[in-house]
Amino acid sequence: MTFASMHLMPQLLQSVAKSGYASPTPIQAATIPLVLSGRDVLGCAQTGTGKTAAFALPILQNLSRRPVRPGAPRPIRALILTPTRELAQQIQDNFVAYGRQLALFSCVLFGGVNQNAQVEALHRGADIVVACPGRLMDLMNQGYVRLDDVETFVLDEADRMLDMGFIHDVRRIAAKLPPKHQTLLFSATMPPEVETLAMQLLHNPETVKVDPVSSPVEAIEQTLYYVDKANKKHLLAQLLREPEVENALVFSRTRHGADRIVRDLARAGIPAAAIHGDKSQNARQAALDSFKRGDNKVLVATDIAARGIDIAGLSHVFNYDLPNEPEAYVHRIGRTGRAGRAGKAVSFCCIDEIKQLGQIEKLIRRRLPVKESPWPMEVTTPSEPKPRGPRPEKVDRQGNAVAAKPPRPQVAPRMPAKAKLPAGGQPITIGKDGRMRPTAPQQPPAPRPQSRSALAKPVQRVNRHRRG
Numbered sequence: 112m113t114f115a116s117m118h119l120m121p122q123l124l125q126s127v128a129k130s131g132y133a134s135p136t137p138i139q140a141a142t143i144p145l146v147l148s149g150r151d152v153l154g155c156a157q158t159g160t161g162k163t164a165a166f167a168l169p170i171l172q173n174l175s176r177r178p179v180r181p182g183a184p185r186p187i188r189a190l191i192l193t194p195t196r197e198l199a200q201q202i203q204d205n206f207v208a209y210g211r212q213l214a215l216f217s218c219v220l221f222g223g224v225n226q227n228a229q230v231e232a233l234h235r236g237a238d239i240v241v242a243c244p245g246r247l248m249d250l251m252n253q254g255y256v257r258l259d260d261v262e263t264f265v266l267d268e269a270d271r272m273l274d275m276g277f278i279h280d281v282r283r284i285a286a287k288l289p290p291k292h293q294t295l296l297f298s299a300t301m302p303p304e305v306e307t308l309a310m311q312l313l314h315n316p317e318t319v320k321v322d323p324v325s326s327p328v329e330a331i332e333q334t335l336y337y338v339d340k341a342n343k344k345h346l347l348a349q350l351l352r353e354p355e356v357e358n359a360l361v362f363s364r365t366r367h368g369a370d371r372i373v374r375d376l377a378r379a380g381i382p383a384a385a386i387h388g389d390k391s392q393n394a395r396q397a398a399l400d401s402f403k404r405g406d407n408k409v410l411v412a413t414d415i416a417a418r419g420i421d422i423a424g425l426s427h428v429f430n431y432d433l434p435n436e437p438e439a440y441v442h443r444i445g446r447t448g449r450a451g452r453a454g455k456a457v458s459f460c461c462i463d464e465i466k467q468l469g470q471i472e473k474l475i476r477r478r479l480p481v482k483e484s485p486w487p488m489e490v491t492t493p494s495e496p497k498p499r500g501p502r503p504e505k506v507d508r509q510g511n512a513v514a515a516k517p518p519r520p521q522v523a524p525r526m527p528a529k530a531k532l533p534a535g536g537q538p539i540t541i542g543k544d545g546r547m548r549p550t551a552p553q554q555p556p557a558p559r560p561q562s563r564s565a566l567a568k569p570v571q572r573v574n575r576h577r578r579g
């Protein structure tokens with residue numbers, strides 16, 4: 112299959128060639144003809160598969176085949192909703208690049224920056240609007256945005272919208288669309304809430320499925336170092352100095368952690384910048400741009416940058432901390448090895464992260480190959496869990512006390528081959544794979560919250576303005 116055989120117009124074929132794309136990726140080959148024919152599409156695809164061009168190219172073609180009359184007002188005819196500002200900017204950049212020879216205008220709307228420039232762009236007229244839900248809702252409420260003329264609605268990263276608490280905004284926005292329009296919904300995973308949303312928004316859709324999230328790109332070489340928390344900074348500095356590391360994205364679990372890594376690297380003489388939710392949008396974009404230009408070799412990020420961000424030719428991803436959600440591992444390492452290129456993903460695991468490692472290996476259905484370093488893991492006793500409040504009593508819906516379930520039996524954690532057990536430590540068993548595992552006594556299970564109110568709250572809408 113070629114782009115020409117999909118009947119793309121000559122201007123788009125030239126843009127595609129200029130972008131260096133020789134042939135369509137599988138998601139493009141499947142999606143472009145469907146979108147051109149006006150069908151609704153449910154796309155199950157992770158980022159890095161060429162998803163953006165899969166919807167941007169046919170949208171540009173459909174819109175330019177139905178031009179607005181010269182001098183007539185220019186209403187919004189395509190709306191793309193995406194969860195993060197970086198992703199919104201990236202999608203907008205792609206629309207600009209692919210549509211450079213077409214008489215179409217696009218603009219991007221996201222929070223964290225002054226709205227004036229965005230309002231001006233809307234007043235000038237935009238055929239295509241790429242937006243984060245929070246800022247779009249704000250501008251709709253202020254009367255700057257009307258969606259009556261939208262012909263194509265794209266919901267990108269629907270599962271992430273759900274995680275970030277945007278799903279209600281998405282529903283409110285979708286309710287303002289005209290009754291007849293085309294909808295394209297993309298999601299890397301299909302949790303039940305996204306399936307329900309898809310059933311509500313899509314009409315007789317075609318389903319296109321590419322690379323589920325559990326399969327990281329084959330071109331990525333993955334390795335693992337067992338290393339104590341305190342030594343991670345030394346190991347990272349040493350690995351970053353290796354000549355094969357052209358540029359590296361380092362993932363930290365927390366914002367403070369990301370700032371600390373930047374400071375530690377600076378002390379080791381390695382300049383780095385951080386992007387995370389505590390930084391202003393301008394600072395985030397500036398750090399990302401300078402990294403993409405190659406001014407900075409190292410970018411440290413929280414999971415805000417794990418999805419969608421496209422950094423051409425990223426040679427290495429480092430998981431300084433393992434993520435709590437195993438899917439995030441796949442998204443993180445997917446920043447490298449994009450569009451068929453090779454890439455390396457290096458993960459650090461300390462004793463407190465053995466559980467996360469097990470979940471990741473279960474998800475990707477393989478063991479990460481272990482490498483040795485001058486800083487082998489020596490601490491084999493997990494840190495004490497932070498003290499919590501009194502254990503809440505479990506009650507049923509009527510408020511009556513319910514007997515607690517007996518604790519689940521603990522699965523023996525995986526231990527690193529080099530781990531030194533403390534003096535007088537636990538007896539160990541050496542498994543068939545040559546790895547040491549403690550046999551007994553085992554750690555008592557961490558206390559689990561028993562009532563709904565004690566569970567961590569999902570991301571609330573109060574974060575909306577900060578995030579988008």
Ligand code: AMP
Pocket residue numbers: 130131132133134135136139157158159160161162163164419421423449450
């Ligand atoms: P996306 O999944 O849209 O974020 O795209 C991931 C990367 O693939 C981006 O760097 C695109 O420029 C690149 N890309 C998109 N389509 C193609 C293609 N047909 N051939 C090669 N690279 C592509």
